[in-house]
Amino acid sequence: MQNFISLAQIDEIADVVRRKISIQPMVGMILGSGLNGLADSIQNPIRIPYSDLPNFPTSTVHGHVGQFVIGELEGKPVIVMQGRIHYYEGYTMGQVTLPVRVMTRLGVKSLFVTNAAGGVNGDFVPGDVMLITDQLNLMGMSGLNPLMGPNLDEIGPRFPDMSQPYDKEYCDSARKVAKENGLTLREGVYAGLSGPSFESPADLRFLRLAGADAVGMSTVPEVIIARHGSMRVLGLSGISNKANLDGSTITTHEEVIEAGRVITPKIETIVRGVLRAM
Numbered sequence: 001m002q003n004f005i006s007l008a009q010i011d012e013i014a015d016v017v018r019r020k021i022s023i024q025p026m027v028g029m030i031l032g033s034g035l036n037g038l039a040d041s042i043q044n045p046i047r048i049p050y051s052d053l054p055n056f057p058t059s060t061v062h063g064h065v066g067q068f069v070i071g072e073l074e075g076k077p078v079i080v081m082q083g084r085i086h087y088y089e090g091y092t093m094g095q096v097t098l099p100v101r102v103m104t105r106l107g108v109k110s111l112f113v114t115n116a117a118g119g120v121n122g123d124f125v126p127g128d129v130m131l132i133t134d135q136l137n138l139m140g141m142s143g144l145n146p147l148m149g150p151n152l153d154e155i156g157p158r159f160p161d162m163s164q165p166y167d168k169e170y171c172d173s174a175r176k177v178a179k180e181n182g183l184t185l186r187e188g189v190y191a192g193l194s195g196p197s198f199e200s201p202a203d204l205r206f207l208r209l210a211g212a213d214a215v216g217m218s219t220v221p222e223v224i225i226a227r228h229g230s231m232r233v234l235g236l237s238g239i240s241n242k243a244n245l246d247g248s249t250i251t252t253h254e255e256v257i258e259a260g261r262v263i264t265p266k267i268e269t270i271v272r273g274v275l276r277a278m
């Protein structure tokens, strides 16, 4: 039997964070592979390494730093995860989503989540940014839902609604910001797999048939936990590579990180614009 994380454990971490900060963060942000730069432009930052927090998982992936940065962005109080935890690192789903639980208990009302993803939609090219309008919970379909185990009734219901994982108003706001800034914003469904192996050509053809536009190894569990706690979610995928439906090219972690350099300023513009409009 898996050990599930209790409310007391979540609150112990939230208390440590609360003691170190003097603002009430309103928006939580999770920055994906190669997209960490935004955390460096936060004003009046307080940095809390994950290793300073009791029983907190730390990221083991190259290119992922591991700390919370709390401060202001566009005048709004934010708590940013610089470096996220992935299921493929060997953590439980509870550990992967613990940072979002902590944000919920800190009173954070919105979650902005970014990731690097493979483009399954044939129209997408590396460097594109996709507004996530819905998600395919493939991990959950195979028994890896982060809400398994005792329900935390203080946070949300046993069977939470998932009809609107990504907030419609935030989506509209992101579209408006992209338009105002002359940015092409793709839209679509993000499919979450566990990784760490990239997909086979048959996996990718299956995902395309299932309605996926992008595929990655994160985000879906965090969004489920955010929605369980009634947070409103904005999701953006940076398309770092074209998914290889015919097996003619290979995908590497290096190209994912490299594409982040093109994608980061676009995501930053959208995130800043949506924040400003809040």
Ligand code: HPA
Binding pocket: 116, 117, 118, 119, 198, 199, 215, 216, 217, 240, 241, 242, 243, 251, 256
């Ligand atoms: N597949 C899965 N995850 C990813 C990819 C991909 O092609 N690119 C970046 N993250």
